[in-house]
Amino acid sequence: MTQHSVTLAAAQPAGAVQTPLLTLREKLAYGLGDVGNGFMFDLGQIYLLKFYTDTLGLPPAAAGGVFFFTKLFDALADFSVGTWVDRRRNIGPRGKFRPFILFGAVPLGLATVASFWQPGFSPDGTLLWAYFSYMLFGLIYSIVNIPYGSMIAAMTQDPVERAQLAAWRQGGSNLALLITTVCFVPLLAWVPTSQQGALWVVGGFALAGVLLQLFCYANIHERIGRPEAVQRRAPPFPLLDGVRAIGRNTPLLLLCLVNLLTFSAFNVKLVAQVYYCQYVLRDIGILPYMGFFSMGCVFLGVACVPWLSKHRGKKVTFVLGCAIWALGDLCNYFWPTPGALPFILFSCLAFFGSALVNSLYWAFASDAVEYGEWKTGLRTEGMVYSFFTFSRKLSQAIAGSLPGVVLAWVGYRPNSVQTPTAEHGITLLMFIYPGLLALLTLVVWWCFYRLDEVRYEGILLALQQRRQATGPAGDRA
Structure with missing residues (x-):
């Protein structure tokens, strides 16, 4: 038995359920599964708005509308997929x-390519294609990602x-974000300069x-759940x-509420940084360097999460993040200094903090599965996860549409020198919006979240005792 398993056994109440340890x-x-997800998702989240405005020639507000309405569609698709998975x-x-x-990976790859295709239609036809292709991507992404997260x-x-x-x-997600941020723009310079290059x-x-x-x-396994034969006989709840x-x-x-805040903040920052580097700092070449150093700090944050969670608890780690x-983003706004170095340093601080926050969401969502089973008698991994991702899609709808609306409001002009008003609007999106939402999340989580490690262990013990009392036939989870 490993030292970790001995420590865990000692920390659990007598009779608490023991689960097999996972291999490296x-x-x-x-x-790596989320590296794969991220390669396809991040392209759309970071670069698709700019592709719509600067390549397809869509008006910024119309391009933002594509994100808003398709993400609302995705949110409904998430919950439908989660319900489907749970009732199988x-x-x-x-x-x-x-x-x-297994069966969704290839269609998701094809849908990713389709969303960046220039159809050569009329302006209205191009807008309709943008809606169709990105909605198709979102639907297939839900079919793959909801079970993956569950x-x-x-x-x-x-x-x-x-x-x-x-x-x-989260490390896999951030690795994908690092690679797409650092490599996408330089790789564009290597491909043919044709329209579809x-x-x-x-x-x-x-x-x-x-x-x-x-x-x-091929390398992950499902361990928790009832025997297969019981699953086949049990009617869906x-x-x-x-x-x-x-x-x-x-x-x-509560998790969905704070996720709506922080995921919106994070994604607005990702979209705004492309515009910020090109039009405020006036050097799009800074983007790969900023991505490299800030994502390096993200990996450092991810590496700290297991130790901090074990010794300080997930709640304290989350609030610290x-x-x-908030400190990194607000310093970047209120203490601006000439040159790219201070911007990159404060951005690294902000991304380090965001790593502590984003790394724990999936663990909190899994804890909510056991809480829900203890509270209601139903084990609904798919519905819990899909409801959680519903809030993420709502935040993506905000993150995708808000920059387009703000850009239109401040008079953004593609591929041109921007007015001071437009530059300030981009700066607000880059720093103030995410910084203030991170502060609000801190207050909400510290004041209202109650499912700490001690209570969670008690819930696991209660669930085990309930199953032993009722037997497999009485366990509807």
């Missing part, structure tokens, strides 16, 4: 969640290992993403009961 290969594979009962040897990764709750119930899995996932770069990222998702599928269970899951609802994030 499994954690690595799970993290003909579960084969591949498991409950893994088949979605896997944490099915892989382990060990809270330390869940924090580690969440950190591996950028598709070569997008296609390369999409192919790499598909291969990484397939590697993830009523849909209305599942919805009511979500409404009674207080930690999940919010404070550091």
Whole structure:
């Protein structure tokens, strides 16, 4: 038995459930799965708005509308997919969640390429194509990503290992963000200068993403859940009961609220930084360097999460991250200095703090699965995770549409020298919006979140005792 398992056993109440430890290969594979997801998702989140405004020639407000309405569609798709996953009962040897990764990877890669295709239509036709292609991408992404995220709750119930899995996932997400931020713009200079030349770069990222998702599928395993035979016989729980269970899951609802704040802040920052480097700093070449150093600090933050979570708890780690994030962004705004170096240094501080915040969301969401099961008697991994991602898609809708609206309001003109008003609008998006939302998140989480490690261990013990009392036939989870 490892030192970690001895420590965990000593910390748990007598009779608490013991879960098998995960292998390093499994954690690595799970993290690489989000590298694959990120290669395709980050291209759209960071560069697609600029592609719409500067390449397709869509008006900024119309381009922002594409993000707003397609992300609302994605949010509904997430919850539908989560419900579908939870109500599946003909579960084969591949498991409950893994088949979605296997069969959805290639279609997701094709949809990524389609969203960056220049159709050559009329302005109205081009706008319709932007809506169709990005909605298609969002639907397929939901089908792949909802089961992938739900896997944490099915892989382990060990809270330390869940924090580690969440950190591996965030590390994978940040690695994808680093590579797309640093490499995408330089690679564009290497491809043919034809109208569709950028598709070569997008296609390369999409192919790499598909291969990484397939590697993830082949190396992760579902451990938590009832025996397969019981799953095949059990009828699906009523849909209305599942919805009511979500409404009674207080930690999940609070998690969705703060995620709406921080994920919106983070994604607005990602979109704004492309415009900020080109039009405020007047050097788009800074973007890869900023991405390299700031993402390096993100990896440092991700590496700190397991230790901080184990010794200080997830709640304290999360609040600390919010404070550091807000400090970095607000310093960048209120103490501007000439040159790119101070901007990069304060940005590194902000991204380090954001890593502490974003790394823990998946662990909190998995904890909410057990809380919901304890509270209502229903184990709804898919619905919990999809409701959580519903809030993320709402924040993406805000993050995608808000920059377009602000750019139109301040008089942004593509590929031109901007007015002082436009530059200040971009600066507000880059620093003030994320900095203030990080502060608000700190206050909300510190004051209202109550599901700490001690209470979580008590819930696990209560669930084990409930299962032992009722037997497999009485366990509807």
